Amino acid sequence: xxxxxxxxxxxxxxxxxxxxxxxxxxxxxxxxxxxxxxxxxxxxxxxxxxxxxxxxxxxxxxxxxxxxxxxxxxxxxxxxxxxxxxxxxxxxxxxxxxxxxxxxxxxxxxxxxxxxxxxxxxxxxxxxxxxxxxxxxxxxxxxxxxxxxxxxxxxxxxxxxxxxxxxxxxxxxxxxxxxxxxxxxxxxxxxxxxxxxxxxxxxxxxxxxxxxxxxxxxxxxxxxxxxxxxxxxxxxxxxxxxxxxxxxxxx
Amino acid sequence: xxxxxxxxxxxxxxxxxxxxxxxxxxxxxxxxxxxxxxxxxxxxxxxxxxxxxxxxxxxxxxxxxxxxxxxxxxxxxxxxxxxxxxxxxxxxxxxxxxxxxxxxxxxxxxxxxxxxxxxxxxxxxxxxxxxxxxxxxxxxxxxxxxxxxxxxxxxxxxxxxxxxxxxxxxxxxxxxxxxxxxxxxxxxxxxxxxxxxxxxxxxxxxxxxxxxxxxxxxxxxxxxxxxxxxxxxxxxxxxxxxxxxxxxxxxxxxxxxxxxxxxxxxxxxxxxxxxxxxxxxxxxxxxxxxxxxxxxxxxxxxxxxxxxxxxxxxxxxxxxxxxxxxxxxxxxxxxxxxxxxxxxxxxxxxxxxxxxxxxxxxxxxxxxxxxxxxxxxxxxxxxxxxxxxxxxxxxxxxxxxxxxxxxxxxxxxxxxxxxxxxxxxxxxxxxxxxxxxxxxxxxxxxxxxxxxxxxxxxxxxxxxxxxxxxxxxxxxxxxxxxxxxxxxxxxxxxxxxxxxxxxxxxxxxxxxxxxxxxxxxxxxxxxxxxxxxxxxxxxxxxxxxxxxxxxxxxxxxxxxxxxxxxxxxxxxxxxxxxxxxxxxxxxxxxxxxxxxxxxxxxxxxxxx
Numbered sequence: 001x002x003x004x005x006x007x008x009x010x011x012x013x014x015x016x017x018x019x020x021x022x023x024x025x026x027x028x029x030x031x032x033x034x035x036x037x038x039x040x041x042x043x044x045x046x047x048x049x050x051x052x053x054x055x056x057x058x059x060x061x062x063x064x065x066x067x068x069x070x071x072x073x074x075x076x077x078x079x080x081x082x083x084x085x086x087x088x089x090x091x092x093x094x095x096x097x098x099x100x101x102x103x104x105x106x107x108x109x110x111x112x113x114x115x116x117x118x119x120x121x122x123x124x125x126x127x128x129x130x131x132x133x134x135x136x137x138x139x140x141x142x143x144x145x146x147x148x149x150x151x152x153x154x155x156x157x158x159x160x161x162x163x164x165x166x167x168x169x170x171x172x173x174x175x176x177x178x179x180x181x182x183x184x185x186x187x188x189x190x191x192x193x194x195x196x197x198x199x200x201x202x203x204x205x206x207x208x209x210x211x212x213x214x215x216x217x218x219x220x221x222x223x224x225x226x227x228x229x230x231x232x233x234x235x236x237x238x239x240x241x242x243x244x245x246x247x248x249x250x251x
Numbered sequence: 252x253x254x255x256x257x258x259x260x261x262x263x264x265x266x267x268x269x270x271x272x273x274x275x276x277x278x279x280x281x282x283x284x285x286x287x288x289x290x291x292x293x294x295x296x297x298x299x300x301x302x303x304x305x306x307x308x309x310x311x312x313x314x315x316x317x318x319x320x321x322x323x324x325x326x327x328x329x330x331x332x333x334x335x336x337x338x339x340x341x342x343x344x345x346x347x348x349x350x351x352x353x354x355x356x357x358x359x360x361x362x363x364x365x366x367x368x369x370x371x372x373x374x375x376x377x378x379x380x381x382x383x384x385x386x387x388x389x390x391x392x393x394x395x396x397x398x399x400x401x402x403x404x405x406x407x408x409x410x411x412x413x414x415x416x417x418x419x420x421x422x423x424x425x426x427x428x429x430x431x432x433x434x435x436x437x438x439x440x441x442x443x444x445x446x447x448x449x450x451x452x453x454x455x456x457x458x459x460x461x462x463x464x465x466x467x468x469x470x471x472x473x474x475x476x477x478x479x480x481x482x483x484x485x486x487x488x489x490x491x492x493x494x495x496x497x498x499x500x501x502x503x504x505x506x507x508x509x510x511x512x513x514x515x516x517x518x519x520x521x522x523x524x525x526x527x528x529x530x531x532x533x534x535x536x537x538x539x540x541x542x543x544x545x546x547x548x549x550x551x552x553x554x555x556x557x558x559x560x561x562x563x564x565x566x567x568x569x570x571x572x573x574x575x576x577x578x579x580x581x582x583x584x585x586x587x588x589x590x591x592x593x594x595x596x597x598x599x600x601x602x603x604x605x606x607x608x609x610x611x612x613x614x615x616x617x618x619x620x621x622x623x624x625x626x627x628x629x630x631x632x633x634x635x636x637x638x639x640x641x642x643x644x645x646x647x648x649x650x651x652x653x654x655x656x657x658x659x660x661x662x663x664x665x666x667x668x669x670x671x672x673x674x675x676x677x678x679x680x681x682x683x684x685x686x687x688x689x690x691x692x693x694x695x696x697x698x699x700x701x702x703x704x705x706x707x708x709x710x711x712x713x714x715x716x717x718x719x720x721x722x723x724x725x726x727x728x729x730x731x732x733x734x735x736x737x738x739x740x741x742x743x744x745x746x747x748x749x750x751x752x753x754x755x756x757x758x759x760x761x762x763x764x765x766x767x768x769x770x771x772x773x774x775x776x777x778x779x780x781x782x783x784x785x786x787x788x789x790x791x792x793x794x795x796x797x798x799x800x801x802x803x804x805x806x807x808x809x810x811x812x813x814x815x816x817x818x819x820x821x822x823x824x825x826x827x828x829x830x831x832x833x834x835x836x837x838x839x840x841x842x843x844x845x846x847x848x849x850x851x852x853x854x855x856x857x858x859x
Contacts, residue, residue, distance in 0.1 A: 022701045033695055048701070057699035064695045091693040098692050132708040136717055143721040151732060179709045187705075 022048045022058075029061065038068040056085040060092050067095065072102045072218045073249060076193045080220075080251040084186055087124040103218030123178040124185065131179030135172055142168035192231065192248035194219045201241035205230030212241040221248065278303045278362045282355065282369035290377050291347050294319060297355060298342040299369055305362035308341060311371075315353045316345035323523055347376040405432040408498050410444075410531035412483075418539050419488050420554030420585050421648045422617045424454070427479040427496055427531060430468060434503040438478075441497035441528055448491040448538075449483040450588060452613045482613055484585045485538040493534040500527050541646050547655050551592070553645035555584015555618075561641060561658035568665045573629045578658060580643060581621030586611050592624060594641050599632040600663070633667040743790045750787035754780050754850050758843075765843050771829060773839055777846050778825040781818065784850055798822060814852055821845055 020028070029044035042065040048058055059082035066075035079096040083089060112120070123131070142165055149161035194215045202209035205227045215221070224240070225232035231248055234240040278301070285296040295316075299308070310322060321343030329336045347353070352375050357368040406429070413424045427444075429435070466475040478498070485491055502525050541554070560579045568574060578592055587609065596602045603626070611620035630636065641658040708714045757780035764773040782796050789804045798819060805815045824842060828835070 022699075026699055030695065030697055052704045053701035054704045055699040055701045057696035058701065061695040064692060067692055091696075095692040127702075129706070129708045132714055136714075139718060140721045143725040147725050147728060150729060183707045183709050187707075 020047075022051060022053055026058070026061075033061070033065065033068075036068075038065045041065050042069065054085070056082050056089065056092075058082075059085065060089070060095075063092070063095060063099075067099055072099050073193050073195045075099045076103075076218050076220070077249040077251055080191065080193070084251070087121055099218065104216035105219040120185070123181040126182075128179045128182035128186065131175050131182055135175040135179060138168050138172040138175055142172055189250035190223055191251045192221050192223055192233065193251060194221065194247060195249050196247045199243060199247045201233070201239075201243055203241060205232075205242045207244075209242065213239060215243075220251075223248075223250070278305075278365070278367060280305070280358070280360055280362065280367035280369055282358060282372060284355070284372065284374060287373065288375045288377070289347055291350055294344050294346050295374065296342055296344050298340050299358045299360075300341075301339045301360055301362060301367070302336065303339075303362050304337055305339060305360040305367070307359070307361040309359040310341075310343075311356035311358050311369075313343065313345055313355070315349075316347055318343055318345050320344040320524065320526065347374070350376045350378045352376070406430070406435070406500060406502055406527060406529060408496065408529040408531045410493065410496065410534055412493070412534055412536060415535070416537045416539065417485060418554060418646065418648045419485055419541050420552060420588070420646070421485070422555070422585065423449075423483045423485070423536060424615070424617060425481050425483055425493055425534070426477055429476045429478055429498065429500075429529070430466070430473040431476075431502070432471070432473055436501045436503050436524060438498055438500040441499045442495070444479075444481075444496040444531075445494040446481070446483055447494070448487050449485055449493075450585075451484075452482045452587075452618065454480040454482060454613050454615060480615065482617055483536075484588060484618075485536065488538045488540045491536050491538055493536060495533050496531045498529050500529060501525070502527055542651070545653050547642070547644035547653055549642050549655075550644045550646070550653065551590035553580075553584060553586075553589040553643070554648060555582055555586070555645060556647055556649075557582030557584060557586075557643070557645050557654075557656065559641070559643045559656040559658050561661075563638075563661050566662060566664060568630050568663060570630055570633050570665055570667055573627055574663075576626040576628055576638065576661070578624045578626075578641060578643075579621050580624075582645075583617055583619040584645065586618055586620060586622050589622070589645075592641060592643060594626065595639050596626075596628060597636040597638070599630060599634065599665075600636060600638075601629045601631055603627045630663060630665040633665050636663040636665065637661070638663065746790065747788045750784050751850070751854055753787060754784035757783065758847055758850070761843060761846070765839055768836065768839075770836060770839065773843070774825045774828040777842060778822065778829070781822060781825070781846060781849070784853075785818070788853065810853060814849060817845065817849055821849065 025044045025048050029041040029048075032038075032040035032044060042062065045058060045062045045065065049062070059078045063075045063078035063082060066072075066078060076096065076099045079092050079099060082092045083096070086092065111117070126134075145161050145165035145168060149158055149165055152158045152161055194217055197217050199215050200211040201213050201215060203212050204210075219235075221231075221233035221235060221243070223231050224234050226245075227242075229245045230242050231245050232240065233243055233248070280299065280301045282297065282299050284298075286293075289295050299310075308322070322341045323343070325340045325342070327338045327340070329338070341358075352373055354371050354373050356371050359366055359368050361367075408427060408429055410425060410427050412426075414421075417423050425444075429438070463474045463476050466473050479496070483493070504523050504525050557580055560581070561577065563574060563576045565574050576594070578594070580586065580589070580592075591605065591607070594602075605624040605626045608623045608625070609620065611618055611622070628638075638661040640660040642655055643658070644653055644655040646653050757776060761773055761776035761780060764776055782801075785791065785801055785805070786793060786796055789808055791800060791804055801822075802815055802819065805818065806812075821842065824838075828842075
């Protein structure tokens with residue numbers, strides 16, 4: 001509780017200094033976007049981003065701006081970012097598909113296994129924080145029903161409370177796991193998008209290493225290892241190699 | 252006699268030497284021109300004449316003129332009174348190119364061992380009038396020379412069409428014929444005709460060798476050659492003009508005899524090559540639009556006379572199995588210009604653009620032949636389909652009506668093939684993607700709720716404290732509850748410990764009643780003593796004190812069955828004694844002892 005207080009206290013002066021609050025900036029950006037002034041809209045959105053806040057809509061709109069400005073790699077990065085906040089948003093998925101159409105390398109991300117997808121969409125159905133609050137609620141109910149089970153005199157009531165407490169025990173554990181998973185998912189940058197027009201993928205994390213293959217702007221890569229300023233990346237078709245971190249925008 | 256003889260000798264001598272005398276005669280080599288005053292563009296003939304035989308002719312410089320023809324050599328021999336004279340003439344036809352005074356220099360020739368030369372002469376050239384020039388350049392050769400003066404009548408080009416009034420799209424055949432009465436040494440196309448507003452196809456090109464045949468025009472016999480024949484199909488309505496065609500010919504003309512001398516007539520004069528440009532007259536063709544009345548919807552511009560045939564190579568299919576559907580349109584008319592027929596294929600059947608093959612001949616009768624549309628169709632989904640009948644309409648210019656032909660419909664029976672339909676699904680998906688390209692990305696979101704970045708409860712310490720809270724609370728509660736229960740149980744222990752005491756007091760009171768022989772009072776006291784004891788001992792609320800409860804409570808406290816029975820019997824007896832009229836005073840002491848022994852035994856059992 002104290003932490004919340006502190007964070008609010010910390011944020012307060014920040015908001016005082018920044019000229020406008022996110023909502024006004026968001027509305028301003030919309031007006032600019034409507035008059036096809038995508039640069040101005042993008043500036044406003046970036047201003048919001050600087051205030052250390054985020055939302056699915058913010059990332060989605062930034063993606064749209066970049067798309068309109070023909071910066072496809074950036075738009076892919078932001079659409080992907082928005083999809084991390086709302087995994088199943090069809091608009092973002094649709095726009096991302098458009099962005100992929102403009103990329104040169106034909107490596108549209110593969111569909112994951114059904115079970116993985118299902119599991120992912122389950123824990124991504126709400127935010128990590130919501131899952132945390134849910135855990136807390138479930139834990140309360142579990143405790144209450146456990147106590148009831150312990151002090152109940154009648155056999156039938158004891159049975160009922162026992163099942164109840166067992167159920168809520170499981171729910172507590174699962175939602176805690178989900179909360180953690182969602183947090184992990186939102187904070188791990190396991191993917192990246194190629195920013196430079198053309199990059200050579202190296203066999204080792206040095207500038208002098210052999211060039212293995214070439215990637216073009218907008219291609220999605222999976223990051224499997226980090227070594228100082230180098231990333232070890234893998235493509236959907238199992239090809240892998242090292243690339244300088246400055247050429248990749250992390251998602 | 253002597254003189255006669257001398258004369259004779261002289262005669263013979265003369266006769267003998269006559270040719271020599273002739274040779275000895277002064278040889279003359281002269282130059283002449285048809286005119287010495289000319290206009291620019293006029294044709295001038297210049298001739299160099301030698302009255303004896305000669306060789307090694309050297310022409311003067313004619314650079315200031317364009318040489319149209321020459322040197323044309325002609326030789327003539329004359330015998331006059333037994334003496335022969337020979338004349339060699341070399342002529343040029345020249346055209347002055349610019350105005351001024353030009354000198355034709357000397358020409359040289361070797362004759363009789365001597366080199367002879369002509370006298371130079373001047374030609375004065377005035378500025379020409381354009382009209383004259385044009386005419387002259389075309390027909391000059393004929394004009395300048397009397398012999399070729401009526402060339403126009405002897406050599407001409409005529410264009411003719413088989414129809415002057417046609418419908419749009421109807422074919423017309425234009426023929427170019429050369430009529431000639433002179434020999435044509437060579438000919439070449441100068442200007443090909445331009446067919447503006449027509450689609451054209453040559454039946455015969457001008458390069459091919461033309462056959463000559465005689466034809467009589469206005470009573471004069473001409474040799475005629477068809478040099479070009481072209482099929483024209485008008486592409487727009489109105490009056491269209493077939494432009495002229497120009498042909499360059501070199502005609503070999505006989506030089507007309509200059510005198511009535513038999514000898515010359517007999518041998519015939521020399522001949523002369525004349526270059527002539529002949530032109531055909533432009534032809535006007537009136538093109539009528541096709542009638543609007545009765546025009547079929549599917550009319551695709553076909554004009555002529557056609558028939559349609561169709562065939563399919565199979566009717567029974569498996570899915571993803573291809574078949575060829577072939578439509579053939581054959582007949583006479585503008586086959587090459589008709590729009591493609593478009594069959595309506597069911598949507599479940601994939602079709603590709605047709606392979607079109609033509610077998611079309613251009614002949615004197617016009618364009619005729621056939622055009623074949625070969626459609627590859629691939630049914631993708633099992634079922635029964637129908638390719639509807641295909642109509643084809645054309646305009647028949649001879650009947651002046653539209654005609655609609657029908658090719659029969661086809662039934663397709665498609666069975667599920669062995670392959671899965673994956674192919675089709677993939678195909679349709681890619682098709683959809685292509686369609687997507689025409690769309691745009693979705694619009695931006697207009698409202699948003701922002702949340703603080705990197706604010707995860709799960710990473711906060713207080714969250715775990717919060718999680719511990721219910722656990723701690725419930726442990727605390729349970730602890731408290733246990734204590735409470737314990738205290739509660741202590742109270743009942745005190746009670747049961749007291750039970751013996753209370754029972755003993757009651758029993759003491761009962762003993763007093765026994766000694767006083769108070770029957771009712773004794774049993775009342777005994778009943779009370781037993782029940783109160785049990786109520787205290789086993790914590791049974793007074794309201795629940797009945798025999799059933801007591802029995803169950805005792806058995807649940809693991810009291811001997813025997814004792815339970817004795818308790819119940821005693822309780823029965825006490826109740827009976829209290830309400831029965833018969834007082835069995837004898838049993839009073841036994842029952843009192845029984846009550847005491849039961850209580851003692853229960854106490855002892857408890858202790859054990």
